[in-house]
Amino acid sequence: MGEGSAIGIVAPDGVPEIRPGDDLAALLLPLLDLRDGDILIVTSKIVSKAEGRVRDGDRDSALAEETDRLVARRGPTSIVRTRLGLTMAAAGIDASNVEAGRIVLLPLDPDASARRLREAVLTRTGRVVGVIVTDTAGRAWREGQTDIAVGAAGVRVAEPYGGRVDAYGNELAVTLPAVADEIAGAAELAQHKLGARPVAVLRGRADLVLPADDHGPGAAALVRPEAGDLFGYGAREAVLRALEGRAGDDRGFGAVATPEEIAEGLARLAHHGVEVLASPGTAPGTAPGTVPGAPEEGRLAVRGPREVLEAVAFAHRWRVTRDGDDPPGILRLHPASP
Template structure:
């Protein structure tokens, strides 16, 4: 909501959502908690935790957590003791592939939804058909952040919502050009929703009101949260610090992609200049590999100068 000279964002999370089990009608449960939809208005954003989506879709199982992490992972990004940071099959980089053993029957685990964007689209459509309101929907999950302690919720699924606001090409109030400013508003909304949901209060649904400008018209679902995931190799941190050293020294072709596109020759040359021994072919090969080059390619490039 907004008024003259102010912007206002409201967030609330209702009580009364029962334990969700496989086959439950999630839209019915959400609407029941929201006064059969009476508490909703056009332009609201409905946030639901990935856990209740997964439970309704039958993504709960009894079994070994480590085996489930292996099943859900594309590759290990970093490992510290028993902790594994992995690239999930959805492209997300997260601890333990999002496999969770909390807020579930002892001995059971919950996997992330198979298609969180698809789940969000379905829930959005059902809410509109049953309650007659046009809302955006976000499926949230908890994730850690590089360089910072603690976790926050992010959007892993979204429908009917601008998930990012692109300010590139605009100018700030002082006339400075904005080049790469891209607020991930879906993640910001997911974090706000978690503040009112809490972790132990049994409130898996939240409503945010005040950013109707982000909600798309009926029938337009938008790019989804998948559009916020950088492609493998597009991230500056495709490997953990220790893993990057080992992978570069090993030089397996399967490990190339996370290092990104080949660097310009000038950048590689500058990196090689930092080696204490320029004749150490093992070190030169590892640095070349980390920059997307083979040592033979570098030798030929130098010879052609």
């Protein structure tokens, strides 16, 4: 074989059962042969056990406190955005690899957990390593699950390729490999789900490991902000949330839409009697159907069934109002306050 790039992953046997209050570093280090530049991967399960995030009960009993927002529900399965910003089934609450009748919750702050473990390794061995805390998650559009990074310290969690040029001279505009997630998935291959190997070491990517005094942004940097989330609700939930229009639920629809975006959406509902009378860029009263004084800056003048307009506006993070000076049937749409 010719020269190339290679990585190696070792997942040792012999990790004991972890109990609340256990010193993870003390238990794991005798099993590991760490070098500077290695990346230590540990499952969130053993981190949570050591931190006392184990309790009696079932998933449903803890789901509400771990949930920030319901994304979708199908039968007994709930996909939620957790308090950590992760979108996961049952908020990542696990009932496997734990005594019957008990559950394991995700660490309160997985990035902080990774930092503590990294510092303990440095103090006790002098080795500068990266640490990744993993958990299993499903993927939209794909069957099956894979491990992802829910916590990280001392490791680059993503590699920005924006602005680089490939071998054909094409500029890579938005390429951003989530290397921490890739490492988590690769480590899982060595650990095996039923292998009782909750720790692994990856060697061969020292370029991703940061200096000892730099823990990096953590895995939290990989969580997409709600304003940039195009899939904040499941298909059914999006329809119901828009029609309900409950305060706060519009977070799941992403950023506030531009006037052009909501005008385009409203134009598709002409069969419901929706008519955009004036939109940004339209001189007041010059186009058919426009009304004097419209548009105001960033606002629309519309006509149509109010319940339809309310739902469309809500899903675009806009609001419907009535101007007392307008003719009957005319409503105004404006962006919601940030």
